[in-house]
Amino acid sequence: MKKKKIIVPLLVLLAVAVYFVVFHKDKSLRYIPENADAVVLIDSKKLMGQYLFSLATHPSEWSGGDIKSKNSTSFKDSGVRIPDFLQIFHIKDTKFSEWYSVLELKDPQKFIAFLKKRNFTDNGNNRFQKEQFFFVIEGNHCIAGTSDLAFETINKKLLQTPLNPARNAEEFIQNTVGSISFISGQKIQNFSIELHDDEIEIKNNSNQKIFNAIASKLQKSDQFLEMELDQENIRNFSRFFNKSIADSSQATFLRAIADLEQVNDTIVSYEFDDNFNEVEKKTFQKITQPNYSIDIQSKDAEKTWAYFQSEKWINGENQFTAIPFQPNEITKNNNGVVIKSTRRPVVIAPQLKENYILIRNNSLLYSSLKTLSNTEKKVISDIDYVLYGNKSQDYWLKIKAKKGNLPLILRW
Known part of the structure; x- marks a missing residue:
């Protein structure tokens, strides 16, 4: 009888602990x-749950043979407080490549040591950079970004404003591991990430x-790139490069x-x-170039x-110089213009009358990724194809990996 009195409260405490560790989430988004x-939101607890389930169902990974050495520090042990929802955002009227996130720090000095161990350059004033990744430490917070141009603005609006209004995660994400949302005034368009x-x-x-x-219509060919886009899709994609070109x-x-050659x-x-x-001297090198028709x-x-x-x-030679891969030729007809590479012409297949972009993996691509x-090369080599599709107001993007012995969450 005494054992039951002890076991029941323990089970209740365990259930409560599991709820708060696994299921309970702080849905208040204070750093947007x-x-x-x-x-972009990433549900950290759902992602961790998916990782643990995959690990549990693949005993071959239990030995930890691929675990890094003990001297290596993982991100979760770097002094960062892992949020229930990682918040990554893009600021209006900035370059498409500029994305930012604000992280809370449990131990700023430990995080600084982590960055230095990862070969980030110390630029002074608690600013660090490695290639296109930037970090700045502001007290018990860190602002991360693919640029540092908006760091001061973000600091003032999110960290120095005591009553910064918080948003709710349910505005953006519904029971998926992640989401990407586009905001226009009061309108929010959400896309799930699975x-x-x-x-x-x-x-x-x-x-x-x-x-x-x-997807089934595209199975017959094996070209590196295929696409068809209507006027609206052209306008959407051109915003990433030049707002007026469309x-x-x-x-x-x-x-x-x-195709690649x-x-x-x-x-x-x-x-x-x-x-x-x-004296003229000639040397030769192998390069990868596309043969194309547009x-x-x-x-x-x-x-x-x-x-x-x-x-x-x-x-003056009717070459389209906006495409750096030469030689090519641009011609005009009653319907528009056609741009073709002249080294080895490619014939465009019959129109599918769909909106899509398909990029297949190609081993020749790796020579351009020096x-x-x-790790990044391994991830890219593991991809089979990337396919974008659109029909009316429905959009999809699929990144398909090659079949492997392990799921992506354990491979990458």
């Missing part, structure tokens, strides 16, 4: 500025029929195909012999051509 136009054994899906609709129909070019439809590149240099005569249909082919000329994208770390 009012001028954010995009937000991590499966061999793929990552980002979508705003659970109906997969349309997306699967697009309207100024009059483009209503874009279709493109590309390894070619010999000749480098000509000059030296002087003993008599100071100039069909741009427009409302007015003459205006499209005139716009490209005004941007100085067409030279600046990436071995």
Whole structure:
């Protein structure tokens, strides 16, 4: 009887502990500025639960053979307080590549030591940088970003303002491991992020029929890149590069195909012999270049051509210089313009009448990734294809990995 009196309270305490550790989440988002136009949330507890489940179902990983040495410090042991929802945001009217996050620190000095151990450069004033990653320590907080241009603004709006209004996680995420949301005034468009054994899906609709129909149409070819985009999709993607290009070019439809080829590149240099005569020297290197064909249909082919000329994208030899891979040729027809590589022309397949971008993995791509770390190269080499699709107001993005013995959460 005494054992039961002890066991029952212990079970209750265990259940309460499991609830708070695994299920209870602080849904208050205090580190999203009012001028954010995009937000990425990662549900840390759900991600950890998915990791532990995958680990439990793959005993081969229990031995810890791939665990880093004891001298290595993991991010969770770096002095950072892991939030229930990691908040990453983009600020309106900044470059698409600029993303930021604010982290709470349990031990700022421990975190600084962690950054130095990871070979971050100390730029003074508690600022650290490694390649395109920036950190600044502000008291018991850290501002992280792919740029440091907005650090002062973020510090004033989020850390120095005592009554900064908090948002609720349920505005952005609904029971998935992550989400990405686009904010326009009071309107929020949410996309779920789901991590499966061999793929990552980002979508705003659970109906997969349309997306699967697009994917099935693309199974017959093996080109590196294929795409078809209507006017609205052209406008959406052009915002990442040049806000006016879609309207100024009059483009209503874009279709493109590309494949990769390894070619010999000749480098000509000059030296002087003993008599100071100039001597030409040729060296060769193998480089990877695409063979491609791009069909741009427009409302007015003459205006499209005139716009490209005004941007100085067409030279005297009718080459489209905005594409760095030469040689190519641009021609005008009644429907718009066509840009083709001339080294080995590629024929565009019949139109599917869908909105999609498909990028397949190709071993020749790796030679262009010399600046990436071995870990980053491994992740990229593990990808089979990336597929974007759109139908009406439904959007999908799938990152498909190659089949492996382990799920992605244990591989990456």
